[in-house]
Amino acid sequence: MASSYHVFEAAAQIEEACALMYREAARRFAADPGARDLFRKLEQEEEQHALRVRLLAARYRTDPRSFDAAVLPKLSELELLAESARRELAALSAGAWPAELAEVKIRFAELERLFVGMHSQFLVPGADPHVAAFFSQLAEQDREHDRLLEQG
Numbered sequence: 001m002a003s004s005y006h007v008f009e010a011a012a013q014i015e016e017a018c019a020l021m022y023r024e025a026a027r028r029f030a031a032d033p034g035a036r037d038l039f040r041k042l043e044q045e046e047e048q049h050a051l052r053v054r055l056l057a058a059r060y061r062t063d064p065r066s067f068d069a070a071v072l073p074k075l076s077e078l079e080l081l082a083e084s085a086r087r088e089l090a091a092l093s094a095g096a097w098p099a100e101l102a103e104v105k106i107r108f109a110e111l112e113r114l115f116v117g118m119h120s121q122f123l124v125p126g127a128d129p130h131v132a133a134f135f136s137q138l139a140e141q142d143r144e145h146d147r148l149l150e151q152g
Contacts, residue, residue: 008060018046028104088111
C-alpha cells in the first residue's frame with residue numbers, strides 16, 4: 001500500500017538526482033564561467049528542493065490526511081520519474097548526453113518541464129492544503145529553471 005512516505009521519498013529522490021545532474025554539468029562546463037555558474041546555481045536549488053521535501057516529509061509522513069486516495073495511485077508515476085532521473089544522471093555521467101552546451105540546456109529544460117508536471121500531481125483535490133502549496137511553489141521554481149536554461 002502506497003503511503004505519504006513513499007510519495008515524499010520518490011519526490012526527494014527526483015530532486016536529488018537533478019542536483020547531481022546539474023553538478024555533473026557544472027563539472028563538464030567548468031571552462032565556461034557562465035554555464036558553470038548557471039549549473040551550480042541550479043544544483044544548489046535542487047538540493048534545497050530535496051531538503052525541503054524531506055523536511056515536509058518529516059512533518060507529514062505519518063499524517064494520513066496528507067494525501068487521499070486520489071493522489072496515492074500516482075505513486076507509480078513518481079517512481080517511474082525517479083527511475084528516469086537516475087537513468088538521465090547515469091547517461092550524463094557516462095558522457096552519453098550531447099557535448100554542446102546549447103543541447104545540454106535544451107535537455108535540462110525538457111526535464112524541468114517534466115518535473116513541473118510531477119509537482120502538479122500533488123495539486124489535486126484531496127491533498128493537504130499545505131502540501132499542495134509547497135508543491136505549487138516547487139512547480140513554479142522548476143518553471144523558473146526552465147526560463148533560466150532558455151535564457152542562459
